[in-house]
Amino acid sequence: MSRAGVDWLAAMQTCRRVLDALDWRELGEIYFHWGGEGFWRERVPKVSTLGKALGQALLPRLPRGGSSLWVGAGVAELPVLLGEVMLHGRSVTAANLRARECELLNAGLQAVAPELPLRYQAGDARELAPGQVFDHLGCISVFTDPETWPVLSEVAYGRIAPVQIDVEKFVVEREQARALAKGLFARLQRPGLVTTSAEEVAWFLEQAAEVEASIEASEDLVETAVVGDPVGFLSVR
Numbered sequence: 001m002s003r004a005g006v007d008w009l010a011a012m013q014t015c016r017r018v019l020d021a022l023d024w025r026e027l028g029e030i031y032f033h034w035g036g037e038g039f040w041r042e043r044v045p046k047v048s049t050l051g052k053a054l055g056q057a058l059l060p061r062l063p064r065g066g067s068s069l070w071v072g073a074g075v076a077e078l079p080v081l082l083g084e085v086m087l088h089g090r091s092v093t094a095a096n097l098r099a100r101e102c103e104l105l106n107a108g109l110q111a112v113a114p115e116l117p118l119r120y121q122a123g124d125a126r127e128l129a130p131g132q133v134f135d136h137l138g139c140i141s142v143f144t145d146p147e148t149w150p151v152l153s154e155v156a157y158g159r160i161a162p163v164q165i166d167v168e169k170f171v172v173e174r175e176q177a178r179a180l181a182k183g184l185f186a187r188l189q190r191p192g193l194v195t196t197s198a199e200e201v202a203w204f205l206e207q208a209a210e211v212e213a214s215i216e217a218s219e220d221l222v223e224t225a226v227v228g229d230p231v232g233f234l235s236v237r
Helices: 004-021 024-032 037-062 075-088 099-112 150-156 166-186 196-211
Strands: 067-071 089-097 120-121 134-138 189-198 216-217 230-236
Touching: 004 037, 004 075, 004 099, 024 037, 024 099, 037 075, 037 189, 037 230, 067 075, 075 089, 089 099, 099 120, 120 196, 150 166, 166 196, 189 196, 196 216, 196 230
Parallel strands: 067 089, 067 134, 089 120, 134 189
Antiparallel strands: 189 230, 216 230
């Protein structure tokens, strides 16, 4: 087995131990309110396998010792975050608006790997680690979250006919999302990398055009463990 394979083996062993230590009943209620624990029992194996696949596609694109800002980071991002910290010596700011979710995830990390410099932080990703810029931005299924953007989500996934769109609500959500995209893009140094789902690429293309930055999209796509969205990489210069 190659050294990279050995390193990923150690990272995934840590990941599985953290997953085993989590309170899935309460996490299930946070994510889905009903039936969540059963859903997670089915999905946890995919969290490991697909998370590792995403990490193996991402890490070769990132410099060692750099820093990442992950937006809306949760259970699905855990393998990638561990890979960045354990294999690449990178610092990670894992932002999540749900304070209780952060507490539960951090409890698992503390129980299994208290020495690792990785903890989830509750708050707006635009405001955490003030003044810092990052060489990598992770933003997966954030702008398509049906709880935060119900209309944008329906439009992005083609689940609503144009005649059914509530235009006023759509405009409000669009401007809120634009403000988020603008704030996040401002925290990305150039050259930099964005990891995002296919449905969210347009938000970053628009921000790049505003500041005359160039974006090159990779052809590699990886499925996410929870939503199933295809995720790829945008090189920004």
